[in-house]
Amino acid sequence: MSGLPLASVPDPVLELRNVSFMRSGKVLLDHGNLMLTQQGRTIIIGPNGAGKSLLMRLAHGLLEPSSGTIVCRHNGSGTPRQAMVFQRPVLLRRSSLANVTHALALRGVPRRIRRNQAEQALARFGLTHLAQRPARILSGGEQQRLALARAWALEPDILFLDEPSSALDPAATKAVEDAVNVFFRKGTKIVMTTHDLGQARRLADEVVFMCCGRILERTPAATFFDTPTTVAAAAFLRGELVLAPWESPTPLTTNG
Template identity: 50%
Template sequence: MSAALGEKVLLRLEQVGLRFGDVQALSEVSLQVHAGEFIALIGANGSGKTSLLSALHGLVKLSGRREVAPEALAAQVMVFQRPFMLRLSVWRNLLIALWLAGVPRQERRARAEQALLRAGLAGLRDRPARALSGGQQQRLALARAWARQPRILFLDEPTANLDPSAKTEIESMLASFKAEGMTLVMSTHNLGQAKRLASRVIYLDRGKIRVDLPCEEFFNTHDLDPRTELFLKGELKWDMT
């Protein structure tokens, strides 16, 4: 943490690097996450999106500096592409998540009820969580995250491998989180999704931030660098060289 962090800056990375063996996953990455932003991380496979999410969330050992504002230090949640579900009911998955997060016992039931309603899962509260469809499991994962009332929500491709209807349901939930002022950072391969949801777009290439712009400016600027243009045209799918 640092007293230099501004009131609206929740998280900052400065000259961050991350290696996995011989692979340099991130290099010289610097950015700030401000309260209320919805940041979309885009880039080709292998560009560093998941690594950057892990670095922001503090899941990996880095070089450089990671600073978190005091109010966001214990109020961060990450939803993975394939969320883990306990071998218990939908309801128990919610209650245990709140217990593990340290939510007072007298608050857990009300929060869990609200979360079920937000996710459209109230009628499935007694169903085994692992018996839900992929889209329903992802909505439950978002419900668990929302119930913890995070300041920052990290999302790793939350609609990957879901059908169009399930994607629409997830996007609707995320849009409502954004409208309530939650700060979100999401990796996605879906450029349409980034356009619909994000307020800011960060394009990663070979472990570095190549472009960081407000969403509308990113998709309407015609003088981006050549590799970014290739990616936007769908001609830069893998980034392993």
């Protein structure tokens, strides 16, 4: 597993302090605490319903936490620029190029340089030949690459990806993973969920393990896959079904 070492001096880019999220009386995220640094690719894994997508939506600001605070910082003070790629790419009913220029317009980029920047973003992900094609008739893999190119044009400091390749074939999945690494090499913080353990092993510098609405651990990837800290993560890695504590007597975390 290659990757940058995690910073020894914490330089948090994103911090969740006691964040809870409730919907119709159910606690979907229970007092989550998490500190992510600018370096590395953070992969969030856990069983379905663990709250992975919810965590990302809260961090990205699409949802307001019921309690707790979320702090985003960049280089100590400024607000980091963010972008998010969803499981199913949401593309406008326009050409591929217009999808990117629209995103630049929302970001406030002056009209005269939008087209140029959009074309560069498309070229970066090998989409130049599809620039004038209506985005909605592209294949699933091409659509996700376009969503990545659109995010690239926004030059984010943090890129959130919610199961970006779960609906794609292996070739398109590889294209998505390569794209993630293009962002990573440029210094973009990667925060990504996946339910594919192989993908987590390929990409992760650190792993955040979630289960039943709780953030159970944040561990360097090299350690996590061999010796996870929590019982639940170990069971998950063995391929067992991990149940919530109220559904099973097994504790989620080690007892002391």
